[in-house]
Amino acid sequence: EVQLVESGGGLVQPGGSLRLSCAASEFSFDNYAMNWVRQAPGKGLEWVSTISGSGHTTNYADSVRGRFTISRDNTKNTLYLQMNSLRGEDTAVYYCAKGRAYYYGSGTWPPDYWGQGTLVRVSS
Amino acid sequence: QSVLTQPPSASGTPGQRVTISCSGSSSNIGSNSVNWIQHLPGTAPKLLVYSNNQRPSGVPDRFSGSKSGTSASLAISGLQSEDEADYYCAAWDDRLDGPVFGTGTKVTVL
Numbered sequence: 001e002v003q004l005v006e007s008g009g010g011l012v013q014p015g016g017s018l019r020l021s022c023a024a025s026e027f028s029f030d031n032y033a034m035n036w037v038r039q040a041p042g043k044g045l046e047w048v049s050t051i052s053g054s055g056h057t058t059n060y061a062d063s064v065r066g067r068f069t070i071s072r073d074n075t076k077n078t079l080y081l082q083m084n085s086l087r088g089e090d091t092a093v094y095y096c097a098k099g100r101a102y103y104y105g106s107g108t109w110p111p112d113y114w115g116q117g118t119l120v121r122v123s124s
Numbered sequence: 125q126s127v128l129t130q131p132p133s134a135s136g137t138p139g140q141r142v143t144i145s146c147s148g149s150s151s152n153i154g155s156n157s158v159n160w161i162q163h164l165p166g167t168a169p170k171l172l173v174y175s176n177n178q179r180p181s182g183v184p185d186r187f188s189g190s191k192s193g194t195s196a197s198l199a200i201s202g203l204q205s206e207d208e209a210d211y212y213c214a215a216w217d218d219r220l221d222g223p224v225f226g227t228g229t230k231v232t233v234l
Contacts, residue, residue: 106216
């Protein structure tokens with residue numbers, strides 16, 4: 001069974017930084033694009049970012065572009081999200097989700113497996 | 125901001141059929157397949173339907189999806205108490221070159 005375990009969430013002040021990790025197992029990690037999706041308190045799901053299987057192609061939602069960086073280490077089967085210049089509106093549960101194909105694009109959407117999420121709180 | 129529009133809530137008694145709508149535009153639902161995700165807050169979201177009407181292995185055939193033009197719907201037949209959850213439609217958006225979600229529908233089993 002595919003396993004995705006997020007970590008790294010916590011309380012951070014506005015303007016601060018945080019790095020999330022997602023440990024993947026039970027599938028060929030480097031064969032699939034990976035995603036970050038978030039849910040703010042009382043809100044719906046929001047796509048944050050996607051990275052291709054090789055890591056060479058990335059894309060971001062406008063709300064985080066320029067502040068967040070997605071990356072992956074295929075030798076460690078781990079996905080990352082570096083979050084800088086955090087704002088209150090970034091407060092959310094962040095989910096790691098496995099894409100259904102290697103390349104970035106419509107063919108890899110929607111994710112077929114999701115993690116349990118990690119909570120990020122941005123507050124002073 | 126969600127690009128796809130869903131009703132905020134839907135409800136039914138056990139055994140009833142409930143339908144959830146999802147409205148989009150030509151750049152998303154109109155030109156790409158629609159997918160449905162089930163989410164119980166605090167748990168991992170679950171892919172329920174992909175490519176408009178395909179169910180992943182293990183998803184009961186009580187769940188069925190359909191699409192017409194720039195709209196789609198999810199039907200839950202034989203409603204059960206464990207179906208109480210939030211449901212989101214999602215599709216790729218060619219104009220944004222990324223995925224978009226619906227506003228979400230909370231299903232309550234009365």
